[in-house]
Amino acid sequence: MNYLWAFVVGGLICVVGQLLIDYTSLSPARILTGYVVGGVILSAAGLYKPLVDLAGAGASVPLLGFGHLLAQGVRQAVDQCGLPGIFTGGLTAASGGIAASLLFALLAALVGKSRDQN
Amino acid sequence: MIRRKDTVLFDKPPVIAAWAAAGGKKESEGPLAAGFDFLTEDAAFPEEACANWEQAESFLQQKAVEICLRKAGISRKEVDLALAGDLQAQCTASNYTMRALEIPFAGLYGACSTMAESLCLGASLTAGGVAHQLLAMTSSHFCAAERQFRTPLDYGAKRTPTAQWTATAAGACLLRGAGQKGVPVLSVTFGRVQDYEVHDINNMGAAMMPAAVSTLLRYFGATGTAPSDFDVIFTGDLGEVGSALLQEQMAREGLPLPNHRDCGCLLYDVASQNVQAGGSGPGCSAAVLCTHILPALQKGQYRRVLFMATGALMSQTTFLQGESIPGIAHCVELAGEGTV
Amino acid sequence: MKLNPKEYAHMVSRASPPSPAVRDCLWAFFVGGGICLVGEGLRQFFLYWYDASLAGTLTSIGLILLSAIFTTLGWYQKLAAKAGAGTLVPITGFANSVVSPAIEFKAEGWVTGVGAKIFGIAGPVIAYGTAASALWGLLYWLQGKVG
Structure with a gap:
């Protein structure tokens, strides 16, 4: 059941993004930014955690989950160390993903080559 | 030359004496492929030592000029003036082509209208006797345009149905004064x-x-x-x-x-x-x-x-x-x- | 021309073909769902050894690695041309937006090209995500003080 929910929930979150692309004039960059901020808001409102519990990667892999991760990190850090936690919590929680993207990107730049889209 | 409102009519029409077109892979698969003078499967031109897409576009222009001048039967030294432009910022594809060719050069920018712009100016100058052999040319390169104006080539994005595809192609025309062979x-x-x-x-x-x-x-x-x-x-x-x-x-x-x-x-x-x-x-x-x-x-x-x-x-x-x-x-x- | 910009806007919207939304959404659903399914597989695998939090992070890293490989081979762009939001919205899309400028702008140098442009697309996501989470953290902290 885990897998089915992951597939369905993840797919539906992407469909919402596609509808935004097709029916609004929002550019992909704005949609991504909106997804992350939306994830923070949904998480703050306590709505995202139940979805992650249900769908696992289906909810955490889309960028809404990235927002959820940031919000959760801030919340835990504030619980632990008070006000400074609002600075440290978010990026600490997201550090794995951001660092991995940067490192793999540098490796890709080392071996990769810009190519034509024929 | 007679001017009627925005139109300049040539009583002694200058002619396009020779022309050439160069293109990339997608162009070679299109309906006009047979008309091209030069086509390449790989518009990065790695074997020509092009290090990037901007140089590749300039190389494509040089091919078009080279073939155009060969068809006209003249050397580059006999060209009085080249009018050229392209889509790159600051028209660098044309600038670097002209660095290689050493022809008197005036750069143009008219985005996708550049070919007509260069012909309008070139025909006027030729008809007015300012130049006897004048090159009018332009180019664009899909990859150079994408990376400068849109997104990296490997960035995943879906194109909307109204979007248009930047051609990887260059065209060059040699204009001469009235009375000579040509269009x-x-x-x-x-x-x-x-x-x-x-x-x-x-x-x-x-x-x-x-x-x-x-x-x-x-x-x-x-x-x-x-x-x-x-x-x-x-x-x-x-x-x-x-x-x-x-x-x-x-x-x-x-x-x-x-x-x-x-x-x-x-x-x-x-x-x-x-x-x-x-x-x-x-x-x-x-x-x-x-x-x-x-x-x-x-x-x-x-x-x-x-x-x-x-x-x-x-x-x-x-x-x-x-x-x-x-x-x-x-x-x-x-x-x-x-x-x- | 017998036309004003407002009339022209109507004319343009009538003449412009709409995106094929049903087909686009099916692609987005199956590809996006598929990426999440792979993610869930990775997560279950990591859950054998690690707690939920670390397994989640490793899942992200695994997907980012796959996306970097696909991007470098030129496959991610080809898939995205069909899948649209299906490849944009998952974390693999974020990774693609970091990896693709790194490859593209190598021509402009490792620092001024790769380094400077690497967050050209993903930067806003991190900036506004961090800002939103900090704002939420502040509210949460105030709530704790008051409550």
């Missing part, structure tokens, strides 16, 4: 910038269409001609959306265009080549001119045509600042070889 340029009309407040960067055909209507109406008004006086009226790069809009609006103006063809829809097979609404880029109309229009005029398949290239004159900066997209269209009237 006569009967008149040129410089366009006026038109802006109908289109903001969609993925719908350039729509942004440029009003400029096309404006120039056509001025041309017909100044010369007393009608669309039926021409075998074909070619527009540059309106694509399917802009072409449909042009035909609709010209019909409304009382001058329907049943003989209209668009270079953006001729260079590629729009239905099968995954170019969305068609081709674009200065190289698109230049390639269609040099692979199809000029050869047909030379062979007598056409006796009289209009070649009008349209350009969208925004930049990445003005677009992000929320400015609408201004368009321009320059029109060149061409006759069949030997008909004048």
